[in-house]
Amino acid sequence: MGATKGPLDGVRVIELASIGPGPHAGMMLADLGADVVRVQRPGDRSGHGPMRAQLRGRRVVEADFKHPDDIEKVLGLVEKADVLIEGFRPGVAERLGLGPEQAQARNPRLVYGRMTGWGQEGPRAQQAGHDINYIGLTGALHGIGRKGERPVPPINLLGDYGGGSVFLVLGIVTALYERERSGQGQIIDAAMVDGVLTIAHSIWALNQGGYWSDERGSNLLDTGMAWYDTYQTSDGEYLAVGAFEPQFYAELLRVLELSSESLPHQMDPNGQEILRKIFTEKFRSRTQAEWAELFDGVDACVTPIRSFADATRDDHLRARGALIELDGILQPAPAPRFSRTVPPLPAPAPTEITPIGEVWAQPPGPGTATS
Secondary structure (H helix, E strand, O other): OOOOOOOOOOOEEEEEOOOOHHHHHHHHHHHOOOEEEEEEOOOOOOOOHHHHHHHOOEEEEEOOOOOHHHHHHHHHHHOOOOEEEEOOOOOHHHHHOOOHHHHHHHOOOOEEEEEEOOOOOOOOOOOOOOHHHHHHHOOOHHHOOOOOOOOOOOOOHHHHHHHHHHHHHHHHHHHHHHHHHHOOOOEEEEEHHHHHHHHOHHHHHHHHOOOOOOOOOOOOOOOOOOOEEEEEOOOOOEEEEEOOOHHHHHHHHHHHOOOHHHOOOOOOHHHHHHHHHHHHHHHOOOOHHHHHHHHOOOOOOEEEOOOHHHHOOOHHHHHHOOEEEEOOEEEEOOOOOOOOOOOOOOOOOOOOOOOHHHOOOOOOOOOOOOO
């Protein structure tokens, strides 16, 4: 049996309330065992409604950031914390009296994580933006979409979360690891534009080497190839087809009852529309469930495309326990998984405000900033 405490047990985190990647990062840290306290303004509504589920596993306190006494109370928490997360525009935390210099003056071991879209420096640093803007500037959004059509934003998964909260958490955990050697905290400038660029590194390399065209929908993995695309079934549902390697492509043709001798070569760019037309007709001949059964256990890289509702009933996700129910809301389970320091299931989002004076009132345990 694994342990009942997560790998970040003993790590104390202050999350200054924000939206998007900030609370998502706080959720991931709490999922991994950190003691996360969200500090929000009185009457803050950003954690209400459906997004309340993202506040699982932590306590919530209130502080009026315009009142010096409340700022002092927050700084009192900073003295006992390991990590602080803020998602304001550059300079706002400093004006509130909660900037990195002010915080680390009270706690030199503090890891101070700053989450923004554009970063702390640069000509756009003070400009408003959202996920679609950050991925648009980096080239990533330009490459997502079909040939001859406009770019399609991938919800807000790539900028806010892929390039945002995930990289913020990576920076925090890395800084905590380094602190074990130096004894000092540091400031993390987690910019979504930086994270998205890193995620897209392989595409940048292929593009710079002349192997990836700027014309969307004409490359190996952007629907430019018929064997890496989505197809509609007879019941109006869809399949994801990713038969890249020759052995997987051969299995795709076998299940579709097609002979490679009568088709254009898999990699022939001039034959892709012929292949796409043939695949389209084939996949429209059966329902999604029928195709799923035919491809089950076959290494052809063909799977059903599930809606969010259908994903809750997927056999593989259910077998792994990848979804959990908290407070009546079905949601993703903590990830990644650990063999020894297995975190317990997170507590549901808090329904009450914790008095700020009750937080960390006891002496710190192992692993905390003042230990």
